Amino acid sequence: xxxxxxxxxxxxKILHKFANLSNKRILEIGCGEGRLTWKYASAPNLTVGFDPxxxxxxxxxxxxxxxxxxxxxxxxxxxxxxxxxxxxxxxAILAWSL
Numbered sequence: 027x028x029x030x031x032x033x034x035x036x037x038x039k040i041l042h043k044f045a046n047l048s049n050k051r052i053l054e055i056g057c058g059e060g061r062l063t064w065k066y067a068s069a070p071n072l073t074v075g076f077d078p079x080x081x082x083x084x085x086x087x088x089x090x091x092x093x094x095x096x097x098x099x100x101x102x103x104x105x106x107x108x109x110x111x112x113x114x115x116x117x118a119i120l121a122w123s124l
Contacts, residue, residue, distance in 0.1 A: 047069040051070065060090070074100070
């Protein structure tokens, strides 16, 4: 039996239900391999995900489709020291990170 993560896409539906992500600047805290990133990345005009795990970020960058590379960026950082000013983003997303 293979592992299935959210095959009904409840996470994506809930995220889009409670947050209008269209044309927003999104900061994803603890993005890991981009599991959640790809569920919303086509809506905002900028997505920056960060995570302290270098290997996870390598996977996220490799999985980024060519059409999103201009809008989706990843950085290695810790949530204890977020390297961006608070005015930089419209919405911050934190899910399954702590």
